[in-house]
Amino acid sequence: MQYFTDIGLEVHVELSTRTKMFCGCLVVDPTVAQPNTAVCPVCLGMPGTLPVVNKQAVAFAIKAGLALHCQIAERSIFARKNYFYPDLPKGFQISQYELPVAFEGSIGITTSQGKKNIRIRRAHLEEDTGKLEHCNQQGETYSLVDLNRAGIPLLEIVTEPDMHTIEEVRAYSQELRLLLRYLEVTSGDMEKGAMRFEANVSMRPNDNEALGTRVEIKNLNSIHSMEKAIAYELERQQKILEEGGAILQETLGWSETRSETFSQRSKEEAHDYRYFPEPDLPPLIVEKTWIETIASEIPELPEQKRVRYKAEMSLPAEKIESLIQDKSVSSYFEETVKRSGEITANTVANWIVGDLFGWMNESGCSIQDIKVSPAELVSLIQFHEQRVINKNSAKEVLHEMLQTGKPARQIIQDKGLKQVSSTDELEKTITQILQKFPEEVSSYHAGKETIFNWLFGQVMQATRGKGDPQIVKVILKKMLS
Numbered sequence: 335m336q337y338f339t340d341i342g343l344e345v346h347v348e349l350s351t352r353t354k355m356f357c358g359c360l361v362v363d364p365t366v367a368q369p370n371t372a373v374c375p376v377c378l379g380m381p382g383t384l385p386v387v388n389k390q391a392v393a394f395a396i397k398a399g400l401a402l403h404c405q406i407a408e409r410s411i412f413a414r415k416n417y418f419y420p421d422l423p424k425g426f427q428i429s430q431y432e433l434p435v436a437f438e439g440s441i442g443i444t445t446s447q448g449k450k451n452i453r454i455r456r457a458h459l460e461e462d463t464g465k466l467e468h469c470n471q472q473g474e475t476y477s478l479v480d481l482n483r484a485g486i487p488l489l490e491i492v493t494e495p496d497m498h499t500i501e502e503v504r505a506y507s508q509e510l511r512l513l514l515r516y517l518e519v520t521s522g523d524m525e526k527g528a529m530r531f532e533a534n535v536s537m538r539p540n541d542n543e544a545l546g547t548r549v550e551i552k553n554l555n556s557i558h559s560m561e562k563a564i565a566y567e568l569e570r571q572q573k574i575l576e577e578g579g580a581i582l583q584e585t586l587g588w589s590e591t592r593s594e595t596f597s598q599r600s601k602e603e604a605h606d607y608r609y610f611p612e613p614d615l616p617p618l619i620v621e622k623t624w625i626e627t628i629a630s631e632i633p634e635l636p637e638q639k640r641v642r643y644k645a646e647m648s649l650p651a652e653k654i655e656s657l658i659q660d661k662s663v664s665s666y667f668e669e670t671v672k673r674s675g676e677i678t679a680n681t682v683a684n685w686i687v688g689d690l691f692g693w694m695n696e697s698g699c700s701i702q703d704i705k706v707s708p709a710e711l712v713s714l715i716q717f718h719e720q721r722v723i724n725k726n727s728a729k730e731v732l733h734e735m736l737q738t739g740k741p742a743r744q745i746i747q748d749k750g751l752k753q754v755s756s757t758d759e760l761e762k763t764i765t766q767i768l769q770k771f772p773e774e775v776s777s778y779h780a781g782k783e784t785i786f787n788w789l790f791g792q793v794m795q796a797t798r799g800k801g802d803p804q805i806v807k808v809i810l811k812k813m814l815s
């Protein structure tokens with residue numbers, strides 16, 4: 335029996351607003367802030383306090399919704415989702431339930447099987463919970479609670495069960511993250527929990543129309559963990575189905591250390607949460623003109639960039655992908671191309687993807703910290719293209735530019751790196767080398783052609799790497815014959 339897989343994802347995205355969803359507390363970096371320092375009576379759930387909606391969070395949700403080709407609800411409703419947990423001081427979470435702010439969208443993905451669309455069912459606003467830290471000190475176990483995160487705005491983006499392979503899950507998650515980072519609505523920083531995933535996974539016999547019973551795997555903190563969890567789950571489900579068993583609908587956790595899913599609870603139903611409209615907030619009314627303003631602020635998105643780079647610059651797909659993965663890198667690239675004159679976009683791309691990325695990896699710099707402006711990079715590339723310096727020198731100069739921020743011209747001058755392309759000078763050097771190695775010259779003449787490269791190397795060394803390799807080759811050949 336062959337089985338078919340269906341996967342739907344729920345992605346929680348922390349919106350990068352300055353303040354929380356329903357109060358004025360700052361959103362703080364969890365790796366820096368002391369626990370429970372960014373809290374107030376509202377996000378601590380004190381009696382008598384009232385929530386106020388963060389307009390910026392709504393704007394971000396609309397922006398994301400539009401970029402995901404969703405319809406935007408001109409009227410949506412906040413609801414109370416009731417449950418008790420120590421990280422939820424109010425005893426309920428304010429979320430959107432029946433009427434989300436965005437719905438019925440889609441996003442295009444590319445896998446080894448080609449392009450396809452994943453449908454977005456809904457995207458709704460809600461508030462984050464606090465964070466528990468479970469401790470064990472010499473057998474004494476206890477939990478600490480940090481409420482800095484409680485009340486941070488989240489956008490929950492839910493797909494239809496349109497993914498059928500782990501590769502599609504990866505492509506969707508990466509494309510979604512890229513899109514949201516282009517929109518600057520989230521940092522997308524998974525190490526800091528700014529994007530968290532829940533995967534709904536089911537299997538059915540190939541000839542079955544109806545979806546199989548699903549499990550929901552919660553609290554996946556990275557795309558990589560999610561892939562491992564789904565792979566584990568598919569194997570487990572297939573085995574059960576093959577043995578004639580039935581899949582239990584339940585909520586699973588994922589243990590990173592044991593690399594397995596484990597049952598957390600049987601599936602809760604909507605009625606378990608006793609949803610009802612949040613009595614302390616009016617319906618969220620979004621005016622058409624506001625939606626239009628936000629739409630006009632959407633920048634060029636990754637997919638548009640891919641198409642344009644291909645059409646305007648005929649760059650290979652792989653290079654385009656490297657350049658667009660970071661919006662700032664792509665801006666830097668475009669700025670450089672704008673100034674590059676005769677130099678092709680492909681040449682510029684090679685310098686950025688090769689040497690600049692190499693430096694960024696090595697130094698831990700991001701493109702914003704780089705000391706070489708697009709104009710200076712162009713000037714370096716020009717020195718090389720006009721054969722003032724050879725490739726090795728150019729790499730050396732760029733390295734120094736990146737370290738010191740000095741202009742290319744100055745470094746070339748200071749280091750005396752100007753390429754020797756004067757025929758007279760090179761002829762002199764080559765004559766000396768040929769005189770120095772008479773045996774090698776004879777064996778070249780006797781037919782051992784590989785010796786040519788060796789002689790070439792000797793000449794380049796004698797010029798201390800500054801000989802113009804192409805001219806050296808021509809003269810050497812001429813003088814040998």
Ligand code: ADP
Binds near residue numbers: 535546
């Ligand atoms: P809930 O809010 O209770 O988790 P939803 O019905 O809203 O449930 O679905 C949540 C996610 O589960 C969606 O992404 C949806 O596509 C996915 N899903 C629903 N049924 C299945 C199924 N049988 N197999 C895989 N995914 C599913």
Ligand code: MG
Binds near residue numbers: 344532550
């Ligand atoms: Mg769910």
Ligand code: ZN
Binds near residue numbers: 357372375
């Ligand atoms: Zn607060």
